[in-house]
Structures are given as structure tokens and as C-alpha cells.
Amino acid sequence: MKKPVSRVLVINDEPLVLREFVKGLNAAARSLDNPLGITFSGVITAREALAAIEEDGDLQAVVVDDKLYTLNQKSPKKEMSALELVQRVTRFRPELDVYILIAQEHEDEIVDALFAEAVDGYFYREERDYRGMYRILNAQVQERSRTPFYDQLKNYVWMAKDSWHTPGHSSGESLRGSPWVNDFYDFMGEHIFDADLSVSVKMLDSLMEPTGVIAEAQTIAAKAFGARRTFFATNGTSTSNKVIFQTLLAPGEKLLLDRNCHKSVHHGVVLSGGHPVYMDSSINAKYSLYGPVPKKTILSAIRRHPDAQAIILTSCTYDGLRYDLAPVVEAAHAKGIKVIVDEAWYGFARFHPAFRPTALEAGADYATQSTHKVLSAFSQASMIHVNDPGFNEHLFRENFNMHTSTSPQYSMIASLDVARKQAVMEGYKLLSRTLALSQELRAQINSTGVFRVLELDQLLPEEVRRDNIRLDPTKVTVDISSCGYTVEDLQRELFDRYNIQVEKSTFNTLTLLLTIGTTRSKVSRLYDALMRIAREGRAPRRLYRFPEIPGFTRLRYLPRDAFYCGGELVPLVDEKDSIRRDLLDRACADQVVPYPPGIPVLVPGQVITREIVHYLVGLLRSQKRVELHGIVYDGYLPCLRVLKPAEERALRRIG
């Protein structure tokens, strides 16, 4: 097994003192227990320190001398030098432990100045207690690398208790001896079954009322992600979003949202009974990409709906576009509106300055993250981070428990614990590598002369060009329009011939997702495949463009009220294949979503127009394979479920 390497940087501008410290600390590390492989090195200037922090991904802690600069530069405020360095270090890599070496006793003003900073502790220089210092630093790094839940799960498995409880496979015993299904046991591996346990095992705590190892793991995660509170969710960010809505919105209360947000947000609106106010997102028509909502639209929605309880934005988007969140948060908070950011695609951002600020750092009250999408957690593992000063824990807990299975997957919880540990201990290093691979891959794709990576400039729709939007470079969108394949054929070719599965596509683009699991070999194989396809020299094909989704019409009823009506099925077209007139101006009862692109054309309670029916009929008639969620078939007839006139009369109109 690979052993960890951890380095601690000592910063002191007196070379003799520095040498003595580094030597003493290394001697202590050699002679004492050192499971994390801690070694010490030293630099004498702040500039060297910042360079080391940037370059050395194995750095886990820094020890800053408070008298830094005072011998080399005539700083009038000697204590501010250390302060400034600490601020820059913690801004750059907040996960690092920071200790201060105090030169003299009675320097309480230094401690006071650093009090507000993320300083983990102090040592008096004159004590020269290297073994004591080492023990404290070692304990601190060990604390960060702890995985309380995962450790307890392992302990329990190794205790080998007889199972008289669920699950029925009983540590895999039901499968292991079976001639029919033992292959499943062998394929999945014994620990998948050993670790699949139940709430009956008290030492594994309860996800619904955590007081033990789950609570501990969540507390460590909160510190890592810069949240006041963190909650582990085992039903994906789809559920995390719903839990927050039900906590913040009473039926009829307003939520500002982007129509282009994930379907879980729309489902959350139905479940909470909230009153959605849709903000139109920008559209890049050339590539059929739905971008961020223009800042102007967001600020105007906040101004026009000061009575809204919350606003939710997706940042970054599936295509990697990141909002400039701070001004939005400021405007929302000025009206008392809570800010929720769906960071399903951005759970790693805290661990590399290239991706920050995170939503919480920009002041958001809630952030939901699909840890499984972009870090090393199992599918469905998600985190909810809370920084809301008015957090109503009781209400949140009730809603969380309403959505949480009483039989959560314990391996999933363990994977959240481990994903957090990895992000804290080596996230910076791995993300630096991912960023380098992304740059390499971009250059290689462009060098094919046929495929072209879309950069921020090409991705940004016109309306948001001045909104300070940034691009997450781990999402690589490639223009394929010159390669001579349709996007479907290209994906098939990549899959069948080159064993490559991509993340998603539009009619003329492919999107590749790089994560901390991306390797140089994978980059080379992808480059090789694209280069070979480019060299086929095919003439460009005419590519069928999806028609643009019609603009939002109007909500006549609250989505929840409309959804719970029985309604009736009305076909989209009559026997002559013409649009059914009796559908027009009716209120839809379902959410109707063509996939791709996955944006609802209709939500429950929305008024149906001719343009919308035209659009849906056009999609049904097109040759392209599009899933149309929400369309109901009555025999061969595609129908919409709409409210009956009597149901409409009985409901309260909102618009």
C-alpha cells in the first residue's frame, strides 16, 4: 500500500534560527511515531513560502514566524507581515493548518491580530520544544485525515458479528453458497456485502439522528468545505435540493429560479407547494447550450419580488459556466432572500484556488453538491452545506428525514467521509494535475484541425458577456461540426471503435468531463481517437439543429395544486394530424421535458399555447431520438394531461 507523504513548511527570516528549527523538528519526526510521513522544510521569505504553497501539493501545514520581515525589511508594523502571509495562505489553500511561532512572551497583540484568522495554534519560539511541536502538528494533520464513519464501519466488519438483522443477504451469506448467484457475490466483492448493514447496528450511528460517528464525520466535512453545518445525503443532490425547498418554502411562498435548472428543482417546487418565479436563462443558439441567467434578469427578479423566500442558481452549469455570485448574494440578502446554489457539478471547488470562490465563500446560505459526480464518492452520495445564520435545524431535520430512507447505504456514507478526506489531504495536488491535463487535452484536440474546444468566449451567450462569468476548465466542450459525422454517429464510433464514453452532447458538440480520476493514458487515448477520426477527412455533414424551446408562458396555478388534480388526457393532434385547438389556453398538470436538453417546456399549472404544442409536435415528428418526459400515450396518441374545466374553477388562480 502507498504510504502518505506530508510536508510542513517553516517560514522564518533568520537563517540560523530556521536551520535549527527544521533540524530539530525533523529529528523529532524521525524519532517519534510518524504514520503520515511528516517532514519539515524551511524558507526565509514570504514570497518563497507562497511559491512553495503553490507548487507543493504534499504540504499539509505551515509554521509562520511572527517576526517575519522585521530583520530584512523595515516594516513599521512587524506583526502585520505574518498576518498578511497567513491571510494569503488561507485564501489560497484554506485546508492547510497554520501555526504561528511567537518570538517573545507578552506578544498578546499578535495573537489578537491573528485571532480572526484561520490560525490553528501558537508556539513560543524560545521554548525550542521540537518534540512537543511535532506532536501537536502530527495530531492536527491526523485529525484532518480522520474518517470516523469509515473507520467504524471497518471496525464493525472486522468484529465479524453474527447478523440477525437486515439486509436479507446477511453479509452475502445468501449469495456466497448459491450455484445461481454466487457469481454476483464474486463480482461485487465480499466487502460490498459485509459493509451493507442496517440501522440496527448502533455503533454506526443514525443518518436520521446523528450523534456518533456520522455526526463527527459531518462536522469534519463542514470544516473542510467552509460551512457551519454539513449533512450527508444518500439520495443524490436531487433529494438535497428538495429538502432545502421544503425547509425554506411554505405552500404559496415564492422561489426565484432558472427554468434551465435541474428537474429536481422543479420537483421540489411541486413538493413544497412553492410559487416559482422563472428567470429566463441565456441561450447560445449556435451550439444549443443553455447558459447562465443574465445578471440583469436576476437583479430585476430580486427587485420585483422582494417577498421571495429564496433564489436558486446552478453554478457551475453542466457546461462549466460559473456565476459571479457575490453581487447576487448581496442583492438577495438585502431583501432577506436566502440564496441556494446548486453546486452539483462543483463539489471540488473549495480545494483549488483556480475554482474559487465557492458558493459559500461568495456568501450563499445553502450549497448542494453531488460529491459523487466530481469527487471519489459512490453514486448518489451528496452533501448539503449550510451557512444560513437563521438556519432552522428542527424544520430541516424533519424534511431531511421525510426524504431519507430508513435503510441508507452505509458504503455511500463511508464514501462521503473518504471523499472529504481525499479532497482535504490531496485535493489541491490532484486538481492541479486535472487542470494541467485539461490544458493538454484542449491543445491536443485543437491540434487535430477538425475538432475545436470551445473556450469561454465561444460558450458565452451574448446576454451574459459582461456578467463576469467564468469557465470551469474541467468541463471540455468540443465543436464537432467539421468532422463529417453526426453527433450520434461520432459517439457511436468513439464507443464501439475506441472504447470511449463521453459525458453529454448537443447537435454539434460533445462535452467531456475531467475529474481527479482522469489519467494521462485516458487523455492520450482520446486524443488518438479524435486524431484518427480527423484524418479520415470526411466532408462536414449537415447537422440537424434542435428548435429553440419556446419562452415561458404564464403560471395560472401553483404547480403543486395543478399536479394533484386528476386532469384529463387531451391528444396533441387530431385525426387529420392538426394541432388540437381544445388544448390551447388550458393549464398543464404535468411537467413536460424533452431530453435532451432536459429543460421543461411546460410545468404543472402553466398555460399551454399554440407555439408550445407546435414545438412538441415538431419534436415528435422529427427523426431525432428525443425522450419526451411527461407526454402520455393513449394508445398511439401522444397526449398532455391537462386540468379539467371544473378543476380549474375550483383552484385559486395566481396569474
Ligand SMILES: Cc1ncc(COP(=O)(O)O)c(C=O)c1O
Ligand atoms: C444541476 C444539477 N443539479 C442536481 C442534479 C442531481 O444530482 P444527483 O444526480 O446527485 O441526484 C444534477 C444531476 O445531473 C444536476 O445536473
